Amino acid sequence: xxxxxxxxxxxxxxxxxxxxxxxxxxxxxxxxxxxxxxxxxxxxxxxxxxxxxxxxxxxxxxxxxxxxxxxxxxxxxxxxxxxxxxxxxxxxxxxxxxxxxxxxxxxxxxxxxxxxxxxxxxxxxxxxxxxxxxxxxxxxx
Amino acid sequence: xxxxxxxxxxxxxxxxxxxxxxxxxxxxxxxxxxxxxxxxxxxxxxxxxxxxxxxxxxxxxxxxxxxxxxxxxxxxxxxxxxxxxxxxxxxxxxxxxxxxxxxxxxxxxxxxxxxxxxxxxxxxxxxxxxxxxxxxxxxxx
DNA sequence: CCGATATATACAACATCACGTATATACCTG
DNA sequence: CAGGTATATACGTGATGTTGTATATATCGG
Numbered sequence: 331x332x333x334x335x336x337x338x339x340x341x342x343x344x345x346x347x348x349x350x351x352x353x354x355x356x357x358x359x360x361x362x363x364x365x366x367x368x369x370x371x372x373x374x375x376x377x378x379x380x381x382x383x384x385x386x387x388x389x390x391x392x393x394x395x396x397x398x399x400x401x402x403x404x405x406x407x408x409x410x411x412x413x414x415x416x417x418x419x420x421x422x423x424x425x426x427x428x429x430x431x432x433x434x435x436x437x438x439x440x441x442x443x444x445x446x447x448x449x450x451x452x453x454x455x456x457x458x459x460x461x462x463x464x465x466x467x468x469x470x471x
Numbered sequence: 472x473x474x475x476x477x478x479x480x481x482x483x484x485x486x487x488x489x490x491x492x493x494x495x496x497x498x499x500x501x502x503x504x505x506x507x508x509x510x511x512x513x514x515x516x517x518x519x520x521x522x523x524x525x526x527x528x529x530x531x532x533x534x535x536x537x538x539x540x541x542x543x544x545x546x547x548x549x550x551x552x553x554x555x556x557x558x559x560x561x562x563x564x565x566x567x568x569x570x571x572x573x574x575x576x577x578x579x580x581x582x583x584x585x586x587x588x589x590x591x592x593x594x595x596x597x598x599x600x601x602x603x604x605x606x607x608x609x610x611x612x
Numbered sequence: 613c614c615g616a617t618a619t620a621t622a623c624a625a626c627a628t629c630a631c632g633t634a635t636a637t638a639c640c641t642g
Numbered sequence: 643c644a645g646g647t648a649t650a651t652a653c654g655t656g657a658t659g660t661t662g663t664a665t666a667t668a669t670c671g672g
Contacts, residue, residue, distance in 0.1 A: 331629090336480035340630080344476070351556055357649055370631065372650055391639045391648040399557030402550065409547055415492055416540030472659085481660080498619060511661065513620055532618040532669045 334405050337381045342366060343374045347383060347397065354396035356389070475542050475549075478522045483507060484515045488524060488538065495537035497530070 331337055338344050345364055349355060355363070361371045375395055378384045383402075384395045472478055479485050486505055490496060496504070502512045516536055519525045524543075525536045 333480055333482070333485075335476045335485070339474055339476035339480045341474070342630090344474075351552060358647095367632075368649070369633085369651080373630080376650080388638095393649065397556065399553075402553045403557055406550055406554065409543065409550065411492060412540075412543045413547065415538065416544055477659095483660095499617095508662075509619070510621080510663085514660080517620080529668095534619065 331377055331381060334381070334401050334408075337377060337383060337401070340374065340377075342370070343378055346371075346374055346378060346395075347402075350384060350395060350397040354387075354394050356392040356394050358392070360395070472518055472522065475522070475546050478518060478524060478542070481515065481518075483511070484519055487512075487515055487519065487536075488543075491525060491536060491538040495528075495535050497533040497535050499533065501536070 338347065342364060346360055349360060349363060357368065357371055357375065360366075360375075361368050364371065375384065375386075375393075378395075379386060382398055382400055385398050387394045387396070479488065483505060487501055490501060490504060498509065498512055498516065501507075501516075502509050505512065516525065516527075516534075519536075520527060523539055523541055526539050528535045528537070
């Protein structure tokens with residue numbers, strides 16, 4: 331369980347993190363909120379603790395878990411360069427919307443709202459923009 | 472492979488996403504950059520495509536992959552509430568850094584979001600905030 | 613049309629993870 | 643000390659993911 335992503339890729343752990351965002355909780359409280367057997371909760375908390383997501387404070391027999399900021403902060407830091415990436419996309423979207431709002435007098439060529447959510451393959455053609463440098467054909471392995 | 476986290480929890484996929492942040496790449500280019508066998512690259516790209524992280528444009532026999540913003544944007548959105556959470560912690564961190572001048576928290580350029588800083592808990596204070604007025608005993612289920 | 617190139621997919625082996633069950637440890641109350 | 647409560651851990655099992663090998667599909671050059 332190395333990475334921040336691996337830790338959060340489990341839905342119950344994600345739920346625990348979300349719950350702990352609001353306030354600290356004991357194991358039993360998490361157990362009830364999530365409707366999970368106690369060993370499951372404890373094991374997920376163990377993973378979260380090893381990864382630095384939570385810290386624990388003993389309170390008699392109870393263990394009160396609370397969120398720690400570091401791992402999520404590092405996630406935020408990792409994400410930073412990507413914000414710069416989709417900024418232009420947002421701009422493009424905004425410009426598009428601006429034109430639309432400004433009046434679609436332009437009658438924009440029928441293109442009827444592509445359904446294209448994500449994983450389609452637009453039938454587009456692309457010129458060989460291959461950095462002009464690597465005309466490799468038979469790269470011998 | 473449901474969640475954004477699950478997709479990014481694999482280091483090679485994370486590397487691919489980072490590479491595609493800089494510019495689009497064909498499968499062969501990724502193959503060489505990452506020193507991975509071609510089927511492995513293709514399979515990871517398949518996962519990324521199904522999850523909406525990348526889109527592909529055919530260029531003769533090549534397939535040129537480029538990054539798509541949506542999934543990472545949703546990750547950013549998920550992270551938003553947590554920023555409010557660690558804001559107070561940032562104050563503490565800043566005070567600490569002011570004294571230490573220990574800058575090392577930055578976006579990894581290709582660095583694989585290292586193992587979460589687990590128990591390297593900076594010498595922080597732990598208030599005895601054990602809700603001192605809750606001497607719960609045996610709570611019956 | 614043929615061979616080479618580029619990429620995708622099928623299949624099997626293997627590792628990892630999450631879960632349930634059982635049990636261990638610690639603390640509290642009487 | 644005894645019994646109950648709260649949590650952690652060990653072990654076996656089934657599910658899922660990753661990888662390597664082999665093969666299929668499509669395109670290009672001649």
